[in-house]
Amino acid sequence: MTTGRELNELMRDAASIMILCLLAAPAKAEWGDGVDIYKVFLGAYPEPSAYYIMLDVSEGDNFILYSKLLIYGRGSGGIDDWPSVLELYDHVPSGHFALIANEAVESLFDVEADLQLELPLRREGGKICFEGRGVVDCVAWGDYDGPADGIGTPFNTPHPPDLSTSILRNRPGPVDDSNEDFVVGDPWPTNIWGETGFTALINCGDGHRDTVEECDDAADNSNSTPDACRSNCVLPSCGDRTIDSGEQCDDGFRNSDSMPDTCRADCTLPSCGDAVVDSGEACDDGNTSPGDGCAADCSLETAPPPMSNGGGGCQTAAGSASAAWALGLAIVAARRRRKLFSSLERARERILRASRMSSKP
Numbered sequence: 322m323t324t325g326r327e328l329n330e331l332m333r334d335a336a337s338i339m340i341l342c343l344l345a346a347p348a349k350a351e352w353g354d355g356v357d358i359y360k361v362f363l364g365a366y367p368e369p370s371a372y373y374i375m376l377d378v379s380e381g382d383n384f385i386l387y388s389k390l391l392i393y394g395r396g397s398g399g400i401d402d403w404p405s406v407l408e409l410y411d412h413v414p415s416g417h418f419a420l421i422a423n424e425a426v427e428s429l430f431d432v433e434a435d436l437q438l439e440l441p442l443r444r445e446g447g448k449i450c451f452e453g454r455g456v457v458d459c460v461a462w463g464d465y466d467g468p469a470d471g472i473g474t475p476f477n478t479p480h481p482p483d484l485s486t487s488i489l490r491n492r493p494g495p496v497d498d499s500n501e502d503f504v505v506g507d508p509w510p511t512n513i514w515g516e517t518g519f520t521a522l523i524n525c526g527d528g529h530r531d532t533v534e535e536c537d538d539a540a541d542n543s544n545s546t547p548d549a550c551r552s553n554c555v556l557p558s559c560g561d562r563t564i565d566s567g568e569q570c571d572d573g574f575r576n577s578d579s580m581p582d583t584c585r586a587d588c589t590l591p592s593c594g595d596a597v598v599d600s601g602e603a604c605d606d607g608n609t610s611p612g613d614g615c616a617a618d619c620s621l622e623t624a625p626p627p628m629s630n631g632g633g634g635c636q637t638a639a640g641s642a643s644a645a646w647a648l649g650l651a652i653v654a655a656r657r658r659r660k661l662f663s664s665l666e667r668a669r670e671r672i673l674r675a676s677r678m679s680s681k682p
């Protein structure tokens with residue numbers, strides 16, 4: 322016999338199970354753990370030190386408070402035998418991911434991490450275990466050769482996972498064998514808000530020119546080799562701090578058309594005639610024409626060039642230059658006169674003041 326109270330409890334339990342089923346992905350219930358390492362990312366082509374771990378909270382509640390991640394290296398001896406410990410302190414509602422990522426991931430994928438990953442992960446091989454409320458879930462990969470309990474055969478062993486791919490939970494699981502429990506996955510990280518990061522540059526460096534890339538020469542991509550495809554898969558250019566063909570200099574953002582003695586914005590060396598007074602130049606009027614007060618070699622001109630005319634009474638270029646020089650001289654003379662006048666005025670005032678004082682009784 323089922324009493325009314327028992328019936329109520331049964332119905333409540335059934336409702337709870339239904340809610341859980343709605344919140345959780347269907348396959349997750351088979352794992353039973355509640356929390357799984359869902360995805361591990363060990364670097365991208367354009368950013369080999371972009372690392373993240375995604376945890377999947379399939380059931381239970383606000384779990385990761387007081388939980389931790391143990392991050393191992395190769396495991397076969399030395400310091401790698403001792404895991405780095407990352408304390409987890411946040412709440413993650415059921416049915417969400419937690420993104421534990423470093424800054425390189427945040428900037429590469431333009432996504433916010435839920436928790437900062439300050440420790441590097443070892444791409445060649447390693448092991449990560451989640452430990453919380455008695456639950457342990459581990460993944461190992463590559464050349465990891467430490468204790469096999471809980472991980473069986475490391476994923477992709479003995480080779481490291483390819484850059485720009487992830488180690489992704491193979492549903493349904495687990496059988497506690499990393500090579501069975503995980504498959505090659507996509508690189509995209511998702512945080513607790515359900516925001517998935519993306520970058521068009523994810524395959525820069527694979528040697529294949531993807532649609533968003535200007536070039537891709539795989540290992541030959543370089544930020545320091547002249548004329549090489551750059552590490553972010555853009556073509557070499559003036560302003561990228563490497564002197565390429567057709568460039569005399571390249572100081573990147575320091576290239577300037579106003580600072581003396583700097584590489585110019587078009588990657589030419591500073592010179593006489595570039596309108597900036599550089600070392601060894603007394604003037605630079607932006608041309609290399611003589612006869613305008615600043616000579617072709619950027620020295621000051623002190624005498625007018627010879628006057629001449631074209632024979633028909635028209636002014637020649639030399640005549641124009643001569644006129645320009647004469648105008649310059651006239652301006653200088655006027656300034657000098659003004660200066661002389663004001664100093665004469667001041668002297669006169671001083672004399673007047675002195676005579677007034679001396680005339681006092």
Ligand SMILES: [Ca+2]
Pocket residue numbers: 524525526527528529530531534537
């Ligand atoms: Ca590419």
Ligand SMILES: [Ca+2]
Pocket residue numbers: 557558559560561562563564565568571
């Ligand atoms: Ca350049």
Ligand SMILES: [Ca+2]
Pocket residue numbers: 591592593594595596597598599602605
């Ligand atoms: Ca100059």
Ligand SMILES: [Ca+2]
Pocket residue numbers: 606608609610611612613614615616617
């Ligand atoms: Ca000149």
